[in-house]
Amino acid sequence: MDWLRRPALFPGRLASAVAGVDAPPSLPLLALARRAWAERQLDSRQALSWAAAVLEGLPTLDLPAADARLLGARMTLVRAEIHLQQLRLDEAEQGMKAARAQFEACSDDCGLADACWLEHILASDRGDTQGLRRALLDALACAERAAEPDRALFLRIVLARSDMFRDAEEARQAWAGRLPESIEGLSPMCAAALADYLGVREGLLSHFSLSATWLEQGFELALASGQLRRAMALASNLGYTFTASSDYARAIDWLQRGLELARRAGWPGSIGLCLAQTGEAMRRVGQVGAARELLQECLDTLSGHPDSRTILLALSYLGQVELDSGHAPQALTLFETLVRRALLVGSSDLRLDGELGRARCLLRLQRPAEARAAAQGAQDLARQLQQQALQVELLWLQAAIARAAAAPPAEVLDGLLEASQLAAVIEGYRPPPALLEETAEALAAAGRHQEAYASARQAARVRKDSLSDEAAKRAAALQLHQQIETLAAEREHLRRLAEAESARARALEDAQQVLSHLSRVGQEITAELVAERVFDSLERHVHAMLHVACMAIYLLDEAGTQLYCAFGVEEGQPFVDPPVPVDAPHSYCARCVRERCSFVLGVDEQPHADSQVPGTSQMLSVMFAPLMIGERVVGVMTVQSPRAAAYGQREELIFSSLCAYAAIALDNARAYQRLSELQRHVMAQEKLAALGAMVAGVAHELNTPIGNSLLVSSALLSDARDFEARVNREPLRRSDWQQHATRSREGLEVIERCMDTAAALVRSFKQVAVDRSAEQRRRYELLELCQQCHQSLGLMLRRAGVQLDIAVPAGLLLHGYPGALSQVLVILINNAVTHAFDGREQGLMRLEAQLNGPHQVQLSLRDDGAGMSPAVLKRVFEPFFTTKFGQGGSGLGLSICLNIVETLLGGRIRVSSEPGQGSCFTLELPLIAP
Numbered sequence: 001m002d003w004l005r006r007p008a009l010f011p012g013r014l015a016s017a018v019a020g021v022d023a024p025p026s027l028p029l030l031a032l033a034r035r036a037w038a039e040r041q042l043d044s045r046q047a048l049s050w051a052a053a054v055l056e057g058l059p060t061l062d063l064p065a066a067d068a069r070l071l072g073a074r075m076t077l078v079r080a081e082i083h084l085q086q087l088r089l090d091e092a093e094q095g096m097k098a099a100r101a102q103f104e105a106c107s108d109d110c111g112l113a114d115a116c117w118l119e120h121i122l123a124s125d126r127g128d129t130q131g132l133r134r135a136l137l138d139a140l141a142c143a144e145r146a147a148e149p150d151r152a153l154f155l156r157i158v159l160a161r162s163d164m165f166r167d168a169e170e171a172r173q174a175w176a177g178r179l180p181e182s183i184e185g186l187s188p189m190c191a192a193a194l195a196d197y198l199g200v201r202e203g204l205l206s207h208f209s210l211s212a213t214w215l216e217q218g219f220e221l222a223l224a225s226g227q228l229r230r231a232m233a234l235a236s237n238l239g240y241t242f243t244a245s246s247d248y249a250r251a252i253d254w255l256q257r258g259l260e261l262a263r264r265a266g267w268p269g270s271i272g273l274c275l276a277q278t279g280e281a282m283r284r285v286g287q288v289g290a291a292r293e294l295l296q297e298c299l300d301t302l303s304g305h306p307d308s309r310t311i312l313l314a315l316s317y318l319g320q321v322e323l324d325s326g327h328a329p330q331a332l333t334l335f336e337t338l339v340r341r342a343l344l345v346g347s348s349d350l351r352l353d354g355e356l357g358r359a360r361c362l363l364r365l366q367r368p369a370e371a372r373a374a375a376q377g378a379q380d381l382a383r384q385l386q387q388q389a390l391q392v393e394l395l396w397l398q399a400a401i402a403r404a405a406a407a408p409p410a411e412v413l414d415g416l417l418e419a420s421q422l423a424a425v426i427e428g429y430r431p432p433p434a435l436l437e438e439t440a441e442a443l444a445a446a447g448r449h450q451e452a453y454a455s456a457r458q459a460a461r462v463r464k465d466s467l468s469d470e471a472a473k474r475a476a477a478l479q480l481h482q483q484i485e486t487l488a489a490e491r492e493h494l495r496r497l498a499e500a501e502s503a504r505a506r507a508l509e510d511a512q513q514v515l516s517h518l519s520r521v522g523q524e525i526t527a528e529l530v531a532e533r534v535f536d537s538l539e540r541h542v543h544a545m546l547h548v549a550c551m552a553i554y555l556l557d558e559a560g561t562q563l564y565c566a567f568g569v570e571e572g573q574p575f576v577d578p579p580v581p582v583d584a585p586h587s588y589c590a591r592c593v594r595e596r597c598s599f600v601l602g603v604d605e606q607p608h609a610d611s612q613v614p615g616t617s618q619m620l621s622v623m624f625a626p627l628m629i630g631e632r633v634v635g636v637m638t639v640q641s642p643r644a645a646a647y648g649q650r651e652e653l654i655f656s657s658l659c660a661y662a663a664i665a666l667d668n669a670r671a672y673q674r675l676s677e678l679q680r681h682v683m684a685q686e687k688l689a690a691l692g693a694m695v696a697g698v699a700h701e702l703n704t705p706i707g708n709s710l711l712v713s714s715a716l717l718s719d720a721r722d723f724e725a726r727v728n729r730e731p732l733r734r735s736d737w738q739q740h741a742t743r744s745r746e747g748l749e750v751i752e753r754c755m756d757t758a759a760a761l762v763r764s765f766k767q768v769a770v771d772r773s774a775e776q777r778r779r780y781e782l783l784e785l786c787q788q789c790h791q792s793l794g795l796m797l798r799r800a801g802v803q804l805d806i807a808v809p810a811g812l813l814l815h816g817y818p819g820a821l822s823q824v825l826v827i828l829i830n831n832a833v834t835h836a837f838d839g840r841e842q843g844l845m846r847l848e849a850q851l852n853g854p855h856q857v858q859l860s861l862r863d864d865g866a867g868m869s870p871a872v873l874k875r876v877f878e879p880f881f882t883t884k885f886g887q888g889g890s891g892l893g894l895s896i897c898l899n900i901v902e903t904l905l906g907g908r909i910r911v912s913s914e915p916g917q918g919s920c921f922t923l924e925l926p927l928i929a930p
Contacts, residue, residue: 048082051075066106073102073111081118084125087269087308092122109146113139117155121229125269125309128346133162150187153179157193164200172201183217192221196234203241211241232258232270236277248285255281272302272310280317283324291321312342312350319357323364332361352381352390359397368405375401388426395419396435413442420455433463514654517545522661529672534665535567538637538658545654547646548639550619552577553627554589555635555666563589563636588624589636596633598625598656600647621646623655627663634667705754712754716747777929780818782857783808786847789825800833801841807848812857816929820900824909827893828861828921835883836865836919855927856907862920868913876911906930 054075080095096118103111116139123131136159143152160179163171181198183191195218203211215238222231235258242251255278262270279294295318302311319334335357342351355378362371375398382390399415416439423431436459443452521541528534535553542548550570554563554577565577584590588599602621619640627635637659641647647655723740726732786806790797797804814821829845837843845863852858868876875881879895901909906929913919 048079051078051082055079069102070106070108070111073099073106073108076102077111077115077118080115084118084122085265085267085269087125087267087302087304089122089125089308092118096122109142110148110151113142113146113148113151113155116142120158133159136162150190153186154190154193157190157197161193161197161200164197164204172205183221188221188225189227192218192225192227192230194218195221196230196237199234199241200237203237208241212238215241228261228265229267229270232261232265232274234258235261236274239277239281243281243284248281252278252281252285268301268304269308269310272298272308272314275301276310276314276317279314279321283317283321288321288325292318292325295321306341309347309350312338312347315341316350316353316357319354319361323357323360328361328364332358332365335361348381348385349387352378352385352387355381356390356394356397359394359401363397363401363404366404368401371401372398372405388422392419392423392426392431392435395422396432396438399438409442409445413439413446416442430462430465431458433459436462510650514545514650518654518657521545522657525658525661525665526668528665529669531566531666531669531673534662534669538662539567539569542639542655542658545658546639546651547641547643549642550640551638553635553637553662553666554580555627556582556593556633563593566635588622589638592624592626592636593633596626596628596631598623598652598659600652602641602645602647620644623647623652625656625659627659627666629663629667634663634670637662702758705757709751709754712747712750716744719743719747777816778818779813779815781810782812782814782849782859783810785818785822786825786849789822789829790847793826793829796830796833800837800843802833802837802843802845804829805844805846807846808859809849812849812851814857814925814927814929816906816925817904820904821925824897824900824905824923825861827897831893832861832863832865832919836863836867838866840865852924857925857927859923859925860920862918864918867915867917867919868911869915873911873913877909901925904929 055072076095077099080092080099083089083092083095096115100112100115100119103109103115116135120132120135120139123135136155140152140155140159143155157179160171160175163174179197180186180194183194186194195214199211199213199215199218201211202208202214215234219231219234219238222228222234235254239251239255239258242248242254255274259271259274259278262274265271275294275298279291279298282288282291282294295314298314299311299318302308302314315334315338319331319338322328322331322334335354338354339351339358342348342354355374359371359374359378362368362374375394379391379394379398382388382394395415396419399412399419402412402415416435419435420431420439423435436455440452440455440459443449443455525534525537525541528537538553539551542551550568552568553566555566556562557564557579561582563580563582565575565579568575568577580587580589582590582593588601591597592599600623619642621641621643622638623640624636624638626633627637637655639647639655719740726736783806786808790804790806793804825847832845833843843863843865845861847859847861849857849859872883877894877898898909901907901923905925907923907925909921909923911919911921
């Protein structure tokens, strides 16, 4: 929200996204607000619409109250500024007052500075010079309170420029040393304002060449920083500067440039001002018809704003045009309208122009009495405004009116003498030669020949000086033109150098971005260990970075005699290409393998028909590159495009990098596939070995119940035969039958108990030996699972003299894969017996479990065996690592445990051990397997 609290006075086009805003409901309206503020001078109508939408939706914004009020004030100021641009001055003033009150309520000095800045423009449009300076001073004070040095500097420059028009010499002395003399290091906003000020200063001091240089720089900076109003004013000042140096063609050119800017912006006030100033310039160079058209267009453009200062200027200029054309009645009407409207708006300087124009028109119309009254009123106003140059002109005019009214020659002479004497005492003022000559004639007619001679000589001297000055101005204009052309050439050279440097910087930045992107792509591709995923990743990135219609990857077979198409796709459709022999003479794929180099076709060499993938459309650009690991070739990749010259140096670099990544990834995938097959084979062997150990134990355990059952059943069968023989020989008593039944029942009970024991052993064996890949998820009790593992490994434990204690709470239920967990426990117990108690007569192991939070169980197998050294402990889960190398150990048991626990059961396994202190394997398992 920093843009809201410290917005730029004149931003250019900004992105519409609002950084740093977290509340999603606020984002759309805040984006509109930022765009409205950023483009208020570039797209006024759209900005006004956006500001209205923001103000309407302000109550719905999810913002702190202070920020919401500040946003409302900003949008109110946007509306006021746009109204000002459209010359809706009353609405603009109301908006500025409302915004200023809101900024004061928010204690936002930055916003107050902007509001006062707009008030100074409003005062300028209304011709209120005192209000203009007061508003600028208020804006500067607010900016200094807000600790905004850039804003404060900008406002000081604007104030200094305003002071130059009041009294150039006094302003130059007052601001000497208080402002920079160079635009280096300044923001574009301040640089444009400073160039404008320096140009105006040098122009008022008649240093037209230097003035034009500064003004042109200011014009370019104003355009670059979005200061359109300043750019228009600078174009106008350039027109004045070139007019003053008698370079009328360039003056009109700059005035027209300002007019074009104003027309594009669509601001009626700026359009009207540029039309008026251009019309006046055209009048001065004698283009009366063109001047009349421009001034009339100005009046039509601003017809809805009759009281604007620009309208009054246009009336004054157009009245002078009509007077120069000899149309005194039309000119009189215009000047009378000017006087009336100037009185309404309180514009004294333009009222004075109107009164002077009225007097001249009335004189032309031979209405001397009315002309005298008008001239006298204008004279009084000129004295009040201290306009001495106009007083001279009015005294001269009054003498002409007196002559036209047939007044005594003495009265006419007095008027001429008073005008000449006043002209002589005005510092820096050169009296018109015609006034001096007319005074000389009047003096001669009155018999004052010596004074007449002096006046005539002064007139000749002034005329000579004027001609000399005119010639000097023309020479200066030529010199200025040459200097400007030289500067323009230098700027063009510097612009081209800047463009070249910018292009070089863009190329370097693009290369850096490509390399950075390729690095990320390489990490992604080489991280894959499955060939199909490598192909998919390659295809995605190849299409993202190159223009590719067809892509294929060929891999060498095991014999290295031919290339087979492992992956191929054209226009999104997969294809399979026939195998390519490595010794094929016209195949670029085969040449890549044989010559170990890349081929780029389509620039200097067109692709041969054999170079393309059979069955594809015509490709005009083709690249082939070998997939190499060091000096070993694993395959070839090709990309093809129907575009001519689609692949240059940049594309070749990208393709070669992708091929390098592809070679590494595919070689890793092939090695991983072989390793996976070997690991599956060894895992199967390990499982069979564990299963064999369990089978031997189970077989031994089954021998006892089965042997007892056979003995009992044999005894029962013998007893049954004897009893049958007795029954056939002699009748038996009841007691004999009862004894036989009792013996049979007891024997059958023994057999039943033995068979139950055998069945339990078989169930335990099935539970432990089940294939986990085919097992279904189910709920099981952990204690029962641990007891089954103990029972199935009982023979091995007894033979090793190891006692296994189980401390698992009853009723602890898990949901997952019991067979997989059984395999882990069997491997851990078997490893402990084999390694921890190797060579010892007896040992103790303890299997215990406890809940570890609401969703996890911790299962530990602890032994008091030999323990492990730190070196062994680091590698205990490493595949193929074993301390029984050459003694039947595969080194995969604990690696298999790690794989089962982490991938299938969703848990983790860790081990702690010290030499001579035993070892402890801990399993942390979720109660519900993933």
